[in-house]
Amino acid sequence: MLRWERGTVKSALGSWPGVDRLEIELEGGEETLTAIAYRELTGTPRTGETVLLNTNAVRRDLGTGGDAMVVARPDSLQAADEIVGHMVKARYTPMQTMVDAIDDPAGEHYETLRDARSIEGMPVIVADLHSSLPAIIAGIRAQRRSLRIAYVHSDAAALPAAYSRSAARLREADLLSAVISAGQSFGGDLEAVTVHSALLGAKHVVGADVAIVIQGPGNLGTGTGWGFSGVQAAEALHAASVLDGQGIATLRVSDADERERHRGLSHHSATVYGRALLTEVQLPVLARHDSRYNGFHESVRKQVKTSILKPAKKRGVLHQLTEIDGKGLRDALEDMPVRMTTMGRTLAEDPSPFLYAALAGRCAAKLAPRD
Template structure:
């Protein structure tokens, strides 16, 4: 077990971050909101520099642990549920399930998602693409409905963030952008993740809170930025996709899984359909899910379909074909950067087209009750 701790001096405030002088160099550090209220230029801070010193990508900045001579602001709260339990950084949150929470009575009665679609994303970078494509598809629908003089559908979209990646919601700049643009209505943080509009003890109650407390019409579910992987079949946090399918099924929701596709990732295990998706859906998910597949070039489509048939996913899950191209228009309309593993939409189109297909699928359920299901070919609509 390794942990790098270093001291530095705050040189500049940068919103949610600070610029710190460490060993004669200026380096970025993320600061907790409670610490940020008291932080000032010239303060000496204790930093966790582990991720930077190990050369990690996502999470590759320092984290302020404390400010010398200052205590963090601690707003009054009734919560008694601890997250980051039994660590020096443990914090008390007011979980939505607690008896002292205003929504306790609602949560005590909540049992079902009532068929609500839950779009399950392995990587955080899928979240904005799904949200943007959903809204783009609905915008196209609104234009048609304006001509027909019918009422448009304006869904409440809630993001449930798991603890498979970054734990503080604040770490994601993307979520702030999506909320400001109206692409997300609210957020829930579950497990040891924290900082959402609602806190929940686990994924099951977090999904129910999204539906019954926040009134979600569509739920996006996935980890925060960063994913843990080891190159082994089960040793990665993306395995939670299968667990989420099981949770949604148990709660009577409609599980929609974004497949992890790429033809730009240099690692063979992530070429075409990632081994993460194959394992999560082929070995971990015990219930069927809808898996939207985007329109790809013929060679790419054939390669993906071969992986699907060899792993038997077509027998376990509902595969549907859509364009996915709504993400192309959405990327021009919404000022939200799209990037995964350092690659842009132009550099890794298959990845984002898959997320776009998921957004299209959810949006089009409000338009057309019948969709074509793939059952032996890689053709798409």
């Protein structure tokens, strides 16, 4: 069931492309909340305006950033601009929205997508946590600064691509060439019906040298072996494989997570790459000759061999353990224009997850074709 609450906009707290964050005084005047409004869905509420909120996640202290969601503006039911697209996202929900997808028969890119069959060896980096995105880009740019990068926002977590402040800042800093929202997600620079068509769009519409596929913020985990939204990473790597791409799997690691199942190599990486994946990929790890190599990295390597390579090999899947030099990656991470945090921990508190994401980025840059 949805929890509905009504309130009045007191002030605007800030914004980023596609999103407005507001202070809302709830009906009765005894409580205020912060709320997010997606311009694509509701437009921008004005100060003094009444809004209808969905407060489910806020009231249950779930991980939505502590914000309610603006669902409607009862006093501002203005007619929408002419709808150009023919594709519906968030289908059959009250907030379904029309988009102009790259694979829409009426769209400008349809002929390109209809004829596209392959991504022609383009490296495709996949991760299960959205916090890996800026670190992967740091690794790519540390190796080859001029590469064009497309980010495919999949639909396993936050459906609105605009929710990602990291992606917005990376676009503004010209570190990303495009955001493509795939599946039921929406609001990217380009829209695609599937991850497959998003990857074809990255190659043939954006002209990307490297694509990154990650779910948006809001990874859902249950503590069970298979009950986590990041398992979709396997499907993205399958898509890369059938389209002739080079799949690179970002290892999720931590030296600071208090949960035993996520210390060293996360059990999620073991499940996705060791058990769910049916195609060979590269698994970037820190090179043994690197001066930063220590007991932690040796432990991760052993876990990868035991939890990923061995079970995959039993099923006939031969992943490649790829040694990548970490030289210069810490500086590259610190130079990024977004704050590095994962599961509430910063780069200083838990550098390992960001390092391994950057290793995946550097690996992809090495594989990207040269002119």
